[in-house]
Amino acid sequence: MKTRTKTLGVAAAIAAVTASLPLAVTAYADPAPTTTATPVVEIPDPQGSGCDNFKKAMPEWKALADLPAGKVLASIPDISTFNAALSGGLNPEVNIVPVLDNGPYVIFAPTNDAFAAMEPGKLDALKADAAALTSFDYYHAFLGLLGPDDVKGQRPTQQGAEVKVTG
Template identity: 65%
Template sequence: MNTPTRKAMGVAAAIAALSVSLPMAVTAHAEPTTTATVKPPADPQGDCDPLRKELSTTGTTLAQLAPKPVGQVIAAIPSLSTFSSAISGGLNPEVNIVPVLENGPYVVFAPTNDAFAKLDPAQLEALRTDAAALSKLDYYHVFLGLLSPGDVAGQRPTQQGEELKVTGKDGDIKVNDTAKVICGGITAENARIYIIDTVLDPAAPPEPITPTGTSTTATTTTTATTTAPAPEPAPAG
């Protein structure tokens, strides 16, 4: 084969190779990235800077905690160590409700260490030895739902059985008129955590919230019931 023919064949082969490789390169650059579809968790509301500061000392952020199970999130917050112990078997080996919480969705009101410090020492000691009392206390701080600080208010039936009264919204929320939410709406997997400054008492449930409006359906039903004519007496004989 002469030299011009060899050169022509070489050029043809190079062009063919280039035509095959170009679409592959374009396709590779056109593939979408998965990071663009990941949404950051919603920011909690309230005085959350102290929480961020204490997490920073452990090299953790709220965004890193957001996809984790609720038990792990609570355990990662130093100021909630007593509550974490109370729900995980640390305070009383017979009481571990973390597996229940991690099958949420739940709203969890988590008292701080300072909140537990306000309890009578005898009461706290009783929780260490009375599994029923501790379980009752733990479940009174939990109700079903996945509610943000903007819509958590209402009369809420807890997992313990008694109700909670949650009032306010965003950065100004109270529970049972006694506990203030310090930082609320902290994201965990299948849960929202609200840090509170007072331990809630299941033996002192709140008075029902006065309804702000009356249901038309309920009113109509009640009226129909109260104004319905009495049945006619059966004929004699």
């Protein structure tokens, strides 16, 4: 008789849990309406060596403020290798563009010339090692909205390293 009581008790418990499941699955809540507008940030005037070349190559550079980071990075030909490193082009396992698109981030993008100047085999090693490539990508990203006058000094990267920015 005790075995039969335990079996009925377990069966009743399973039935009670099963009966409550449709309520949990079908329950929902309407999201609260959002009343905050997305902040509009003006892109500061690029300054420093090479920036004049950038402004000549991309005369509509101010329009980049309206685009997500991934589209901005993809639109600059001189950093196409770095863009490939961020977006899965070098290694399909590494795509941090969705993270950057949800930023605000300052991204120090190495040029194609910088990649060409890497010691032989270094880029191939990064391509083959998803963890190293991810670390490399986040090393070049800083959280926040910083203009040329604000970015100088010690800055923590998303990779965790502290980098001294001098100009």
